Amino acid sequence: xxxxxxxxxxxxxxxxxxxxxxxxxxxxxxxxxxxxxxxxxxxxxxxxxxxxxxxxxxxxxxxxxxxxxxxxxxxxxxxxxxxxxxxxxxxxxxxxxxxxxxxxxxxxxxxxxxxxxxxxxxxxxxxxxxxxxxxxxxxxxxxxxxxxxxxxxxxxxxxxxxxxxxxxxxxxxxxxxxxxxxxxxxxxxxxxxxxxxxxxxxxxxxxxxxxxxxxxxxxxxxxxxxxxxxxxxxxxxxxxxxxxxxxxxxxxxxxxxxxxxxxxxxxxxxxxxxxxxxxxxxxxxxxxxxxxxxxxxxxxxxxxxxxxxxxxxxxxxxxxxxxxxxxxxxxxxxxxxxxxxxxxxxxxxxxxxxx
Amino acid sequence: xxxxxxxxxxxxxxxxxxxxxxxxxxxxxxxxxxxxxxxxxxxxxxxxxxxxxxxxxxxxxxxxxxxxxxxxxxxxxxxxxxxxxxxxxxxxxxxxxxxxxxxxxxxxxxxxxxxx
Numbered sequence: 001x002x003x004x005x006x007x008x009x010x011x012x013x014x015x016x017x018x019x020x021x022x023x024x025x026x027x028x029x030x031x032x033x034x035x036x037x038x039x040x041x042x043x044x045x046x047x048x049x050x051x052x053x054x055x056x057x058x059x060x061x062x063x064x065x066x067x068x069x070x071x072x073x074x075x076x077x078x079x080x081x082x083x084x085x086x087x088x089x090x091x092x093x094x095x096x097x098x099x100x101x102x103x104x105x106x107x108x109x110x111x112x113x114x115x116x117x118x119x120x121x122x123x124x125x126x127x128x129x130x131x132x133x134x135x136x137x138x139x140x141x142x143x144x145x146x147x148x149x150x151x152x153x154x155x156x157x158x159x160x161x162x163x164x165x166x167x168x169x170x171x172x173x174x175x176x177x178x179x180x181x182x183x184x185x186x187x188x189x190x191x192x193x194x195x196x197x198x199x200x201x202x203x204x205x206x207x208x209x210x211x212x213x214x215x216x217x218x219x220x221x222x223x224x225x226x227x228x229x230x231x232x233x234x235x236x237x238x239x240x241x242x243x244x245x246x247x248x249x250x251x252x253x254x255x256x257x258x259x260x261x262x263x264x265x266x267x268x269x270x271x272x273x274x275x276x277x278x279x280x281x282x283x284x285x286x287x288x289x290x291x292x293x294x295x296x297x298x299x300x301x302x303x304x305x306x307x308x309x310x311x312x313x314x315x316x317x318x319x320x321x322x323x324x325x326x327x328x329x330x331x332x333x334x335x336x337x338x339x340x341x342x343x344x345x346x347x348x349x350x351x352x353x354x355x
Numbered sequence: 356x357x358x359x360x361x362x363x364x365x366x367x368x369x370x371x372x373x374x375x376x377x378x379x380x381x382x383x384x385x386x387x388x389x390x391x392x393x394x395x396x397x398x399x400x401x402x403x404x405x406x407x408x409x410x411x412x413x414x415x416x417x418x419x420x421x422x423x424x425x426x427x428x429x430x431x432x433x434x435x436x437x438x439x440x441x442x443x444x445x446x447x448x449x450x451x452x453x454x455x456x457x458x459x460x461x462x463x464x465x466x467x468x469x470x471x
Contacts, residue, residue: 216450219428219429219449219450220449220450220453221426221449223424223455304409307405307409308406308409308425308427310405311401311402311405311406311409312402312427313398313402314395314397314398314401314402315394315395315398315399315402315430316393316394316429316430317402317427317428317429317430318427318428318429318430319427319428320425320426320427321426321427321428322425322426323410323413323423323424323425323426324423324424325410325413325414325421325422325423326421326422326423327414327419327420327421327422328419328420329419332413
């Protein structure tokens with residue numbers, strides 16, 4: 001196709017840091033023929049720019065003086081309800097801000113880039129976003145490869161209510177995340193399955209991934225909403241040390257899960273982790289926090305395993321994996337995996353006594 | 356089965372992916388139905404009763420409404436436990452075709468029922 005027929009993509013970057021604006025606009029990657037960047041250093045300038053000429057995507061810094069990115073996004077939702085906005089934050093671990101931004105309709109919430117690799121990721125994400133608006137979705141098959149975070153790809157797939165399989169490979173190991181009509185329904189990674197596999201995959205700092213045509217998984221292992229899953233994964237990754245590269249199915253991926261108990265309150269959900277216990281299949285305590293009685297908890301694991309084995313006897317239900325108990329005040333999760341056992345008790349508001 | 360429970364269940368059933376269900380009082384099973392030929396009704400009923408009973412022991416701080424989700428390799432058992440101790444257990448297939456929204460509706464609806 002001749003270049004002159006290619007659609008021009010207009011972006012507006014809103015950031016109070018002139019150096020960042022210059023870096024983006026002068027970047028070699030941003031100077032592609034069909035891209036045009038405009039800049040604004042505050043919300044007033046941005047509104048003026050939008051009044052003069054609409055843009056396809058706004059890149060909005062979360063942290064700005066006077067009116068920050070979140071407040072400006074709130075304003076944009078009223079003044080320009082269909083405007084696509086990508087939020088850029090130096091602190092992607094701020095889950096409250098992330099949740100608010102996503103609720104306000106931001107299409108992506110990305111880490112603000114500072115390195116050439118970071119900018120490369122940003123431009124790859126923009127390329128994908130512009131492609132998804134201009135190219136009709138075939139609904140199946142290969143849709144492209146991107147050099148961005150898995151988190152962002154998943155977010156885009158879920159927001160678009162798509163069905164696909166996100167295949168991941170790194171260091172000779174492979175994993176897959178099944179997305180069905182915008183819901184994450186299954187993940188597998190080495191020997192791990194379900195949420196642990198998902199968190200393990202999302203904790204990876206490098207590797208390759210590819211979007212594949214959707215096929216039904218053998219079973220559904222994940223039922224939580226994608227927003228919660230991605231928030232949890234981001235939180236675990238941040239608290240588990242994002243600089244490391246946990247390997248699939250290793251203690252490394254579990255370590256990030258253990259970080260749950262050290263977590264700051266998840267303000268977005270009003271959830272506070274009150275007790276955590278991780279032990280090996282042999283009952284050896286690998287990590288614990290705030291367990292009033294380790295013995296009682298270990299006994300609970302053992303008893304539950306036996307009781308569930310007894311319960312499913314004579315049925316084709318198979319091995320017991322986990323139980324979650326939700327009340328208006330608390331949540332208890334017990335997982336029994338071949339290699340580990342995990343207990344997490346959380347409170348929704350005020351501290352609660354152990355069930 | 357009490358009229359209110361019968362009426363309540365009739366308004367929700369059938370649910371795609373639901374393989375069996377039971378309604379259980381603290382000391383008696385009100386009703387237990389197996390909806391698929393791939394399960395033995397007797398062992399399925401026993402399983403649901405067992406799961407409900409074990410669930411009751413997990414929450415020791417008095418009667419309070421709760422929802423449990425027991426995940427097995429091939430099935431999941433969702434249990435809605437009311438403040439009066441009556442429980443509804445739903446055995447669903449562990450696959451993506453289950454109408455989870457309907458399952459959640461019936462569980463919450465059962466908890467919210469004024470009288471069983």
